[in-house]
Amino acid sequence: MPEDNMKVTMEKIVSLCKRRGFIFQSSEIYGGLGSCWDYGPLGVELKKNIKDFWWKKVVQERDDMVGLDASIMMHPQVWVASGHVAGFSDPLVECKDCKHRFRSTDIDLSACPDCGGALSEPRMFNLMFKTFMGPVEDASNVVYLRPETAQAQFVNFDNVQSTTRKKLPFGIAQVGKSFRNEITTGNFIFRTREFEQMEIEYFVKPGTDGEWFGYWVNERLNYYVGLGIKKDNLRLRQHDQEELAHYARGCFDVDYNFPIGWSEIEGIANRGDFDLTQHSKFSGKTLDYFDEEKNERYIPYVIEPSSGVDRTLLAVLCDAYDEEMADKELRVVLRINPQIAPVKVAILPLSRNAKLLPMSKGVSALLRQHFMTQYDDAQSIGRRYRRQDEIGTPYCVTIDFQSLDDNQVTIRERDSMQQSRVPVAELVETLKDKFGL
Secondary structure, X not given: OOOHHHOOOHHHHHHHHHHHOOEEEOOHHHOOOOOOEEEOHHHHHHHHHHHHHHHHHHHHOOOOEEEEOOOOEOOHHHHHHHOHHHHOEEEEEEEOOOOOEEEHHHOOOOOOOOOOOOEOOOEEEEOOEEEEOOXXXXXXXXXXXXXXXXXXXXXXXXXXHHHHOOOOOEEEEEEEEEEOOOOOOEOOOOEOOEEEEEEEEEEEOOOXXXXXXXXXXXXXXXXXXXXXXXXXXXXXXXXXXXXXXOOOOEEEEEEEEEOOEEEEEEEXXXXXXXXXXXXXXXXXOOOOEEEOOOOEEEOOEEEEEEEEHHHHHHHHHHHHEEEEEEOOEEEEEEOOOOOOOOOOEEEEEOOOOHHHHHHHHHHHHHHOOOOOEEEOOXXXXXXXXXXXXXXXXXXXXXXXXXXXXXXXXXXXEOOOOOEEEEEHHHHHHHHHHHHOO
């Protein structure tokens, strides 16, 4: 077991993210904006790689899934039909003294947790961000920033099915931004008002939904293991009957054991035929499916695996973070799955000696055609190795004075710190083999 002072904490993750350029406070020079975060040079690469990994697994490698990228703003009737206008709300209480507001389900209602003052009675607060489309700010021009990506898959069901000619079962996958005016935010990027989702709406024949629900629950748990997260830090939690949305026939969460405790990173729900039925009713457009084999029409049921990009990224960072003693000093290392590491290969000349520069720059130019790379020649080679360990770079390539004679370089592996000499002519293929490419 790790010593207490070497355990991963949220404070260590936040510090690393700021120090190494993963995540910054939004508008920091103006004092920041609460619950808003900017992904820096390394963070944007890690986020992109997570989304690409998800897309490869759920779309590219399957023949029963297609993609969609829908508008953030949708016709306001979409949100009436989905139930968000009437029911997408949380109970809000306000302190009568300090005026701070809280979600009533998060606190003890006997007194304000900040000042001890008396709290108001709970009132319902709709979580959707409301704005106006066009120059006139009146009720007829109200639109919403979407609180989820899923509704676009439902309203486009007929468009997608008719143009792709997909037969049931098939799914529509989407990655995109969503917005929820959360009363209570916090724990870094875990709960924010602007976030990114990776959602699947998988359409199946009624009566087969139970089987497909079980399939997707297991599939999604295994996905996170494939992403590189330790299985011991993952669990499935089934929702109790009273937790279920009124339309849901069942729901499981994939939870991760964050430093803040077990918390959801994905939900898998059996939504029945609620969504397509509602949109058929409110739009007047029949969203059914013609089963050629059975010669019948029916409304498909939907299985929805829905995960958060930001929460997944946070789980990856927490799970990969490690501290160990190496050469009598503390080594911080992110043991990120090489497939999603923000920097794949670092090029490190042994020193800034002018004789090493042409070959070092040449190797760098060669490698960045194939991998996301970083060139670093500042400070000692040991310090540079430590910097790359801390950002999760799987491999470092070092050019030394011997390289000028034998045209070979040294590959140093992040996790084992083992080193091997490789001819420059074989360097790209050697690294591709290590990445499984």
